[in-house]
Amino acid sequence: MVGALGLVALKNLAEEGFDVTGFERNGYVGGLWQYTQEDKTSVMRETVTNISKERGCFTDFEFPADVPTHPSAAQVQQYLLEYTKQFNLEPRTRLNTNVRRVTFDEKRHKWALDIEDRPTEYFDKVVVSVGANNVPNIPTIEGMHKFEGECIHSRAFKSRPEDLRDKRVMVVGFANTAADTATQLVGHASKIYLSHTHGNYIIPRVIDGRSGDHSLSYRLVNVHNFMTCYFPNLAEKMFNAFVKKLQNKCFTIRPEWGFEPAPSLKQSIPIVSDDLVSCLENSSVESVQGIKRILAGKKVELENGELVEVGTIVLCTGYKSDFSIVDPEYDPTRCTTKAWAAAAGSNGKPLPRLYQNMLSLQKPESLAFLGSVAFTFPAFQIYDMGTMALAQIWKGAASLPPREEMEKAVDEHHEWVCSLARNGSVYPGIAKPGPWMRWANEAAGTGANEYLGYGWKGWMFWLRDRRFCNLLMGGVYSPHLFRLFEGKRKKWDGAREAIVRANEGPYKEKDKDV
Template identity: 30%
Template sequence: MRVAVIGAGCCGITAVKACLEEGLDVVCFERASDCGGLWWYRDETPESGAGTVMRFTVANTSKEMSCYSDFPPDKDAPLFMTHWQTLQYIRSYADHFGVTPKIRFNHEVLRLDRDGTIRVRDLKTGRDWEDVFDGVLVCTGHHGSPSVPDIPGRELFRGRVMHSRDYKYADEAFRDKTVVVVGFANSALDVAVNLSTVARQVFLSTRRINWVLPSHYKSVPMDVYVLNQARLWLFSWLPHSWFSHFVVSVANDAWDHKALGMEADHDVMSQGLVINQYIDGKLLDGTVKIRGPPQKFTEKGVVMNYVEEEVDAVVFATGFTTGLPFPTDALTRDGERLLLYKMMIPPANPNVAFLGFIDANANLLQAFEMQARYMARVFSGKLTLPSREAMEQDVAATQQKSKSFFVPTPRHSLMIDKIAYVEDLAKILGVKPDYLKLLFTDPKLYYALMTSPVLNYQYRLQGPHCWNGARDAILGFQERLRAPLRHRKNGKHDGRSTANYFTTSKLVALCAVVGVSVCLSNGTLKSARHSVPVFWDRVAQRFLAFAPSFGWPF
């Protein structure tokens, strides 16, 4: 089967790799001269209009939660990698698994038809041609053209106006200026913080406040702390609001959101979380101030909160439209909403799939890879899709659930619960770990899983294309987390700045072990779920029985 992959970013290269694992004849078209997608920083915006990270970008998710399932990052790499380190990791992955030779660089896709016909242009020679593929995986990402709100009076404003796509760093043009940054997502806060290093004053102008979390909490990466596997298991038995309250408590323990003027009025999980390590200090020293949405431009400034502020520049960090860099009749929509089965497949033409057209409150690489493995199995004929009618019903149910929970914006039409989404695909593929079995057959591995976040390596323990190194990667997680923090060699410091986290995790893991035993004694997980008071009563009774085996003198 011939498969085309469009795009060689972090999603596209794992799609090529998954196709190679299934023995498919795959080729990837990439309009740039190298792979890396958004992570390939360039001082100038590419002629294609594709965005890149900014010069100062550092990943806001930890390396262990931002890696491929069979390619752990270097143990000495920092917990939060710079854009160039992330790019190096992505390219190393492509080289290691033989993906790079399958990529045709400087080849731009001009059109995609639903039957798999692709029109391609060789950007070096200018030659255009068409080819037909049995399957197509579109991995260009969901960032279409910049989205800029229509603010009255823009034609009057004498200052500089730009979109964050074209912002690279705080150069001398912004020195001692007053700048308005419109938006309140990750890019907006990154730009505002960076501008504050040279600008006289920065205003964050927004119509809706988001919850903001620092990238780490008590010297532990925030994603490692919040997405602890045992903790998530325990919260799965409780109302959703309990987990939301937990995240809010962590956020407010890090910063007093109300005092900083950043207290949102919606469920913390119903909108994309913002991760920024420095915004609190900028708000406290006044170099960044929060204002309401821009109401209109004037000749010398912008009106916000019914007050005109004289400003020199405006940066719109207002996101992108959900779109493709080429026309196609393969993608079905309902306005901004993409009608895709499993957030990938148009029910009417499942020979084409759109990978990476999702968003979440976590790093998405895990989801990208699982999407790629899923579609490679479909294209190889080893996984059968439901009927078109069944897929359309699933799409309708998914969209209704999304509308009822997430805030109603175009970006949030792409939002998923990443962990639940990945687990669903993993179960279908047969790569979801059998935790109950591991409890009895490999308790050391089970304990490591429960005291760790939801690591991607666990999806290589069993099933198709399992990896012999998965177990060691999981067991070595804590060591890799500590390794880059070790600087002293005299033996007096072992780098365990994360000790508090691991102690807490052991307690949570103990509860998970106890919970499993309760479920077993109760007959099934289902019966335990339907008798919650009895369940927790038994947990309490068994706590003392299990504690000694974990080294706690209760």
């Protein structure tokens, strides 16, 4: 499917000489970034990105200069359309085409695509990019069948703040979608409850005049990755303390809101919101405990025994992966480990068995899945890197370990994920950023590990271009640095200028000091 992840896969594979076709059931590319009132996953009408355009872009394509640091959803969708045109992806994309099933034809040794109203087509390789936000995750709530009000998932909310005018609404969840939903209801609903079972950190988009994500430089991220590898407990405490310090610098958090204890950032991401704290302060949004059960009518009992009456419940409880488009034999979610299923933090979501959270273990040479890699990096960069690596592997320029080693790596990864899930909610696609980025860099051949490392290439680069090298290490962590150096994947000649532009304006003074 040709959402943002499908687009970058299409482009990176085509760039390496593959004859690629993208199938999209909708009449547009961009996936969830295209706002629609239909019963499909999409952004809300007022959505603004939490990640800056300087960090949340693809590796070889900038956002336009006139787009603000935190673009609106419409601006991101326009960016994706321009990306499609820039790399001539329209001829490779079939819109309004519904692929119903992907199976492997043993006789032909090809993948067969069962396409609605069209003959079956056969391909040597398949990338399944249905994304991770298609199937709403609906929690089991005791007594829900007794509820006489309306219960909807956030997917159905979108343009509906005005539809809930003068109603008492309970928003369930405590992540970015829940924060956005609750604050967008202000001025419409007569009462807004934000119901949650755990705490979280919260930071604004802009801190001291700059985007909060600009504080994470390449050097800082690599120091953290080193600490995580050799001193994991200390690294975890330091990162949590760092984000908490940012939070407390910007906001005064009241104990009664239930923000503490916050889950470790090792397994969760903070809320990014400019409005939630002020809404809690002026009581336009009320923070309450999680739902224990639904009583008769419209009464909800909370975990602390408090009773509240609401007319609408909005479930901001996320999504779960659905790879049912693929033959069950090759569906990576078909087998869920007992440890994962038993962990409270799994929340009923499947845990895919994929090498590096991307490659099929049965057929890594021809089947990959996008949408199951997540850590504290922008998704556009993660999947640009991942599909660059995939293109080199399938091209034969990078190799995979033997099947037994891949199985062992997935087993070890799942043990780690399950250990996190026993301590709290965790996204099934979570990955360790340091090892994953190291793998992607090496497979894609970006040169970043060598030219920004401590080997002879790193020292030579620093000696030849010390000022720019220091900017790369200490300035805005730009995705363009992964297209800067010569390597296996295609280099972008505009990378250096794009990196400098990302560090211009309010960052010039910092640039002078690095």
